[in-house]
Amino acid sequence: MKVDLLHYSAPPIVGGVESVISHHAGLMSKAGHRVRILAGAGMQTDPRIPFIQIPLLDSRNPEILSIKAELDKGSLPPELAEIVHRLSQCLEETITDTDCLIAHNVCSLHKNLALTAALWQLANQPSPPRLILWHHDLAWTTPRYSAELHPGYPWDLLRTDWPGAVQVVVSELRRGELAELLGVPNRRITVIPNAVDTREFSFGAQPDAELRRGLGLDGKTVIGFAGSFYAYEGLDLLIEAAATLAPRRPDLRVLLVGGGPQETALKAQAIRCGLADSVIFTGRVPHDDVHRYYDLIDVLAYPRHRMRLTDIVTPLKPLEAMAQGRMFVASDVGGHRELVRHDETGFLFPAGDARALADSIERVLERKHDWPRVREHARRFVETERTWARSVARYADVYQALRTPDSRAAHLKHRGT
16 A cells, blocks of 8 residues: 655654654555655655655645744634645645655644645545644643634644544543544544554663763662653752651652753742752753663653643653663553553553652652563553554555545444444
8 A cells, every 4th residue: 555644754854753654654654554754844854765755744844834823813814725725736746656644743734724625625525635633732722722723724733524534642541632523423533542662671671870870860869850841840849758768768750861941940949848859850861861861760750740731642751761670659640540550551640649659659769579570561561552553454444434435434433442
C-alpha cells in the first residue's frame, strides 16, 4: 500500500506528533508499505522514507500566520480562498497515486485552517483520497483556544464528521471526547495508543558514578522528574511533599531535569521551603543524555494536577519509566489511570494532595523488597501492550476499512477497541 503521512512539521523537528510520525513511518516501511512524509518543515531522516516539503503546510509559514491572525479574530481574510486553492491543487498533484493519506491533527486543530479547508475540498471530490484523520488534540474542547474559534466555516470543519474518513485517537478518554464533539457513536472512532520503543531504553541500567558525584548525590535517596516545567505537571506539589519528608529523611534529594515556564517559581518555592540545597535543578540537557539522569533517580514522580488536559491525555513518561524498570508514583488523573495499574506497574496517589504524594513516596521507598516484582510487571506491560510495533499493527483494521465501501461500512458498524 502507498501511504502518505501529513502534518505541519516532521522530524528532525522535536515534538510529540513528530515523534509519533517518525515511529509509524519507520514501522510501516518495514512492513512493506511505500511510505512518504508530507510536511511544511523538516527533512528526510530515513533513507527508506521520502520527505516532501510543501511550505504552506507549515503552521509557522508567514502566509499561514498572517491569515491565522485574522481568523483568530473571527474574520475571513480575502487571501484565504486563494491559499486554500493553491494548497488543494498542490496536494491533489502530490497524492495522485496514494492509497491512503493519514493527516495528523490537521482536522482537529486550528493551526493551519487553510490546510484543513484544502483537505476538505479534496475529501468532497467525486473520487476523494482515502483519509485517516488522526486527532492528538481537539481545538473545540480546549478552553485556551475558545477565543480563537468561531461558528461557521472554516472553524466548524474541526468539529465535523468528515465523509468517508476513519477517525483515530490515542486513548479511550479522547475517543469519548471526540465522539461527543462529532455527535457519533464511540465505535466510529478507532484507538491507536501512544507507545515507546523498548530498544531505546536500558532496563535497570546502573547510574553514572561521575555524574552522580558531580551532582552531589552519592549516598542520597533521589526523587526526580525529567521534562518540561509546566504548571500542570504539579512540580510544586513535589517540592511541598519533599519538605514534608525532609525532617525524617535528611538524605532525600529532588532532581529536576529540564526547564520551562515554572522554573523560576519552583526555585523560589524550594528556597522558601528550606530546600535550596536539597532540590537540584540541572537545566535543560541534550536529549541523548536524559537517560543518564534517569539512572540516578530512585523514584520518579509524575504529580500532575487534575484538569481537562491531564484527564484526557495519556503521557509517554510513565511508559518510558516502565520500559526502564524505574519505580514511579503518579497522580490519579485520567491520563495516568489509563496507563498505570496501581501496585502492579506503578503507584497512584490522589491528585492535588501533597501529603498523599509524600506518603506514596515513603511507602515506595520502604518497599524496596517489592521493586523487582513491580519492575518486571511494568516492563512486561510495555513489551506486550505499548510498543510502537503493537500500536502500528492496529492500522491493519483501519486499512481494511478503507479498501472498499462495504468493508468500511462494516468497520463503522462493528468496530470497538
